[in-house]
Amino acid sequence: xxxxxxxxxxENKPGALLGMTRVLAEQNIDMRAFSLAETSDFGIARIIVNxxxxxxxxxxxxxxxxxxxxxxAVAVSNTPGGLNRALTALSEASxxxxxxxxxVGGREESAYMIFRVADNEKAAAALHAxxxxxxxxxxxATL
Amino acid sequence: xxRYYQPEIETASREQITAWQSERLVRQxxxxxxxxxxxxxxxxxxxxxxDDIHGVExxxxxxxxxxxxxxxxxxxxxxxxxxxxxxxIHSTSGTTGKRVVAYYTQEDVDLWEDCCARALTxxxxxxxxxxxxAYGYGLFTGGAGLHGGSHKxxxxxxxxxxxxxxxxxxxxxxxxSTILCCTPSYAAxxxxxxxxxxxxxxEIPLKAGIFGAEAWSEEMRRDIEKxxxxxxYDIYGLTELSGPGVAFECSAQNGMHINEDHFIAEIIDxxxxxxxxxxxxxxxxxxxxTKKAFPLLRYRTRDVCVLNRGKCSCxxxxxxxxxxxxxxxxMLIIRGVNVFPSQIETVLINLGYGxxxxxIVDRVNHTDTLDxxxxxxxxxxxxxxxxxxxxxxxxxxGLRSMLGLAAKVTLVAPKSIVRSEGKAVRVIDNRKI
Numbered sequence: 001x002x003x004x005x006x007x008x009x010x011e012n013k014p015g016a017l018l019g020m021t022r023v024l025a026e027q028n029i030d031m032r033a034f035s036l037a038e039t040s041d042f043g044i045a046r047i048i049v050n051x052x053x054x055x056x057x058x059x060x061x062x063x064x065x066x067x068x069x070x071x072x073a074v075a076v077s078n079t080p081g082g083l084n085r086a087l088t089a090l091s092e093a094s095x096x097x098x099x100x101x102x103x104v105g106g107r108e109e110s111a112y113m114i115f116r117v118a119d120n121e122k123a124a125a126a127l128h129a130x131x132x133x134x135x136x137x138x139x140x141a142t143l
Numbered sequence: 144x145x146r147y148y149q150p151e152i153e154t155a156s157r158e159q160i161t162a163w164q165s166e167r168l169v170r171q172x173x174x175x176x177x178x179x180x181x182x183x184x185x186x187x188x189x190x191x192x193x194d195d196i197h198g199v200e201x202x203x204x205x206x207x208x209x210x211x212x213x214x215x216x217x218x219x220x221x222x223x224x225x226x227x228x229x230x231x232i233h234s235t236s237g238t239t240g241k242r243v244v245a246y247y248t249q250e251d252v253d254l255w256e257d258c259c260a261r262a263l264t265x266x267x268x269x270x271x272x273x274x275x276x277a278y279g280y281g282l283f284t285g286g287a288g289l290h291g292g293s294h295k296x297x298x299x300x301x302x303x304x305x306x307x308x309x310x311x312x313x314x315x316x317x318x319x320s321t322i323l324c325c326t327p328s329y330a331a332x333x334x335x336x337x338x339x340x341x342x343x344x345x346e347i348p349l350k351a352g353i354f355g356a357e358a359w360s361e362e363m364r365r366d367i368e369k370x371x372x373x374x375x376y377d378i379y380g381l382t383e384l385s386g387p388g389v390a391f392e393c394s395a396q397n398g399m400h401i402n403e404d405h406f407i408a409e410i411i412d413x414x415x416x417x418x419x420x421x422x423x424x425x426x427x428x429x430x431x432x433t434k435k436a437f438p439l440l441r442y443r444t445r446d447v448c449v450l451n452r453g454k455c456s457c458x459x460x461x462x463x464x465x466x467x468x469x470x471x472x473x474m475l476i477i478r479g480v481n482v483f484p485s486q487i488e489t490v491l492i493n494l495g496y497g498x499x500x501x502x503i504v505d506r507v508n509h510t511d512t513l514d515x516x517x518x519x520x521x522x523x524x525x526x527x528x529x530x531x532x533x534x535x536x537x538x539x540x541g542l543r544s545m546l547g548l549a550a551k552v553t554l555v556a557p558k559s560i561v562r563s564e565g566k567a568v569r570v571i572d573n574r575k576i
Contacts, residue, residue, distance in 0.1 A: 007526035009519045011556050037528045041553050042519075044528060063558050065524045098527065116526070 001124045002070035003137050004052045005114065008045040009065040012038050020045060023062045029055050032140050033114060035101035046101070048073070048114065050141045072115040072123050073135040075105070086113055086132055093126030095119060105135075105143050112140070145394060145457050148264040148296065149257065152404050153459045160403050160460065165198030167432035168407065172196045172205070175438055178223040181216055182440070202407060202430065203418055208442045213243045213383065222246055224436050234282040235382045245382050246436040252291065254433050258380075258388030258402050259292025265393040265400075265457070266351045266376040268322050270297030275318075277311055277325035277333070278356070279565050280304040284386025285356050289324040292388065298322065305329060305564035308336045315347055323352040327359035327367065327375075328567035331498050334370030344372025353378050355387050357566045358467060358485045362492030377466060383442055384431050390464050395456045398463030405433045408462060409441070410450055424449045427464065447474075475504060475570065477511045480548050484569040487515060490541040494534075495523060499560050506574040513550040515542065518557050 010016045017036070024031065033048040049055045052068065059066045076082030083102070090097060098116045105112050112135055117123045124134055147153045155163075173193045175182040185206040186192065195204055213221065222229075224246075231247040247255070268274060274293040278285030286304055293300040301320060303311055311333060314320065323330065330352055337347065349371055355378035367375045379399050380387035389406055390399035401408045406429050410419045413426040427446045431439050446467040455463060468483050475482045484502055491500055496517050503514040515538070523534060535552050542550045561568070 005526065007524075009524050009554075009556065011554075011559070016556070039528070039532065042531075042555075044526060044531075046526060063556075065519045065521050065557050067521070067524055067526060069526045 001072075001134060001136070002120050003048060003073040003114070003135060003140055005069050005071045005116070006047050006049060006052065006055055006059070007067055007069060008047070008059060010043045010045055012041050012043050016043075017045065019062075020059075020064060023058055023064075024049075024055065027054065027058045029058065032105075032143055033101065033103040033112070035099075035114075037099070046114075048103075048140055050143075052137075069116065070120055072117060072120055072127070073140060074113045074115065074127060075110045075133045075135045075139075076113055077110070082111065083113060085130065086115075086127060089126045089130035089132060090115070090117070090123055093122060095123045095126060110135075146264050146267070146269070147459070148261040153261060153400075153461065155404075155460055157460065161199060163404050164407055164432060165200075167404075168199060168202065168430065169193070169196055171430075171432055171438055172440065174435070175223055175440060179221055179438075181212070181220055199407060202409070202441070205430075205441050207416065207428070208439050210243070210383075210443070210445070217242075218244050221437060221439070223438050224248060229436050231287075232282070233284045233287065233382050233386060243383055245385075247385075248436045251385065251434050251436050254405060255288060255385040255388060256291030256295050258385065258391075258405065259288045260295035261292075261402065262353060262376070262378050262388050262391030263289070263292050263296045263298070263322065265391055265459075266322065266353050266374070267394075268293070268296050268298055268351070272296075272298045272321045273301060273319055274298035274322040274324065275301040275303055275311070275315060275320035277303045277305050277323060277329060278387075283356075283565070284380065284382045285324075285326070285565075288380070288386040288388055289353065293322075293324075308333060308564075309340065312337050312340060312342065312347075315349065316342065319348045321348055321350050323349055323371070323373070325352070325354060326356050326563070326565055326567070327354040327363055328357060328498065328563050329565070330354050330367045330371065330375070331363065332562045332564075334367060335497070338370065344370070347372070349373045351376060353391075355379055358473060358483070359498075360485045360489045360492065361466070362489050363498045366492055366498060379464065379467070381429075381442075381444060383437075383439055383444075384429055385434065389429065393455065393457035393459055397455070398451050398465050400455070400457075400459045400461040400463055401450075403461045406431055408450060408464065410448070411443075413443075413445075413447075421450055421452055424468075427467065473570070475502070475572065477504060477513050477546075477548060480546060482513070482546055482548065486545050487542065490538065490545050491515075491517060494538060494541060496520060496538075499562075500569070501560050502570045504570065504572045504574055511574065513542075513548060514553060515550050516553050516555050516560060518560055519554050520557065 030050040235243040280286035376392040380389040390401040409428040410425040448467040501516040
């Protein structure tokens with residue numbers, strides 16, 4: 001029902017992000033989605049990858065502070081109104097979205113929305129009831 | 144059952160201690176008067192001679208010796224015996240930019256090692272222990288002092304010196320070290336590295352550590368005790384007086400017993416130089432009673448602390464000194480406020496951060512700025528930006544209530560602050576005054 005997102009602490013200075021992308025590239029890790037939040041002195045890179053266990057091991061080894069959070073991945077049709085339907089369902093169920101980001105998947109019908117919410121089960125139920133398909137970890141990994 | 148290295152001295156009556164001090168002070172004053180021209184001159188300036196000193200009650204008549212005197216008399220000016228009688232030289236780390244060179248006769252070394260042996264015994268060391276000395280060996284007194292003390296106790300001594308951290312841990316595990324001696328910041332680093340190597344405290348037989356040579360907080364002690372699975376004891380000393388072992392902690396871990404048969408401690412008002420009553424905070428001043436080669440009378444340490452003459456549960460009768468809040472040399476004056484790095488450390492550790500921090504002071508538009516760099520830890524990290532910002536704000540608030548100053552807190556990547564194998568570099572002062 002949920003997908004694992006890895007968040008990585010980065011200093012907001014030249015080369016910090018490169019330091020992370022370099023170790024991931026060297027270990028052949030494929031990022032499915034990527035989002036960056038930042039303040040003036042630090043940032044958090046949030047990534048969805050093909051291989052979570054390998055990525056956390058690589059980050060650990062390279063000394064990056066990181067954690068793994070379950071997030072909701074919604075498969076929406078890549079057409080106008082797709083995001084709106086998903087947000088309507090969450091709003092009606094009073095689920096607050098802490099942050100979100102989107103990426104276009106490999107399948108012809110799908111864009112994916114990543115939602116970080118406080119209550120994944122409640123969000124999943126609301127989306128399910130509205131007939132919106134949730135993507136599983138395997139689907140993201142094999143895109 | 145408390146163990147002592149020299150029970151008859153360590154638990155002597157107050158009358159006995161005073162009698163030793165008086166007798167030795169009279170002898171020491173005569174010794175420097177006869178052998179050190181600059182002391183004779185200082186005493187003459189105050190209008191006193193050795194005949195005016197009859198015992199500890201006359202101590203206050205003697206002039207002070209300061210770090211500046213030591214620098215001015217470099218290299219031989221304060222030497223009180225012929226150079227031929229000396230067997231060893233040590234020197235300060237020069238943390239404050241002024242190197243001090245100190246001399247030792249064989250007897251001086253011997254008595255100093257006794258002091259270190261008392262500290263080791265108080266921490267539980269016996270001849271059955273393996274003592275890993277990870278203080279730097281060389282001019283620095285840390286390595287040599289604890290090494291000698293460890294021999295006296297009869298421990299199997301591992302003279303590792305500092306550095307090569309993974310090898311330290313490998314030896315600690317394979318050779319079953321039970322006592323560790325190093326700086327507190329290096330102890331913290333050893334704990335951190337151990338964790339990274341996937342070792343738990345149970346896999347290391349260490350039971351106690353003796354950590355000194357820099358100021359550290361109670362919070363850092365708890366942190367080290369937890370990560371290494373040991374009891375951590377403080378030890379105090381100065382190269383000027385001998386080295387580590389001037390004072391040491393006992394099982395009560397409530398202040399360090401000053402070896403009063405070798406040193407007289409006073410607390411003075413740093414402004415006026417007047418002795419302060421017991422229990423008041425002030426500058427610590429030492430008179431060395433037994434040192435022959437390099438005897439200092441009323442040496443101003445610039446360490447700020449409090450003396451406690453209360454009875455100690457360990458049975459030792461020698462006066463205790465509180466953990467110094469820091470050397471007055473370490474003290475920063477920021478926007479007119481006195482700040483000790485140890486205060487900042489207390490705030491950080493209480494909030495769950497490690498002791499890896501750096502204080503950067505600068506002056507922008509004629510105003511001092513205080514920036515504290517703190518390493519992000521896995522425990523303090525979340526994917527939620529607002530949550531991290533809130534934690535950052537908590538540090539700022541903690542610093543404000545501790546120091547009364549607004550500080551900027553910058554969260555930095557783990558391991559981005561350079562680790563120290565000896566004394567940690569906590570402060571970078573970029574002010575050009």
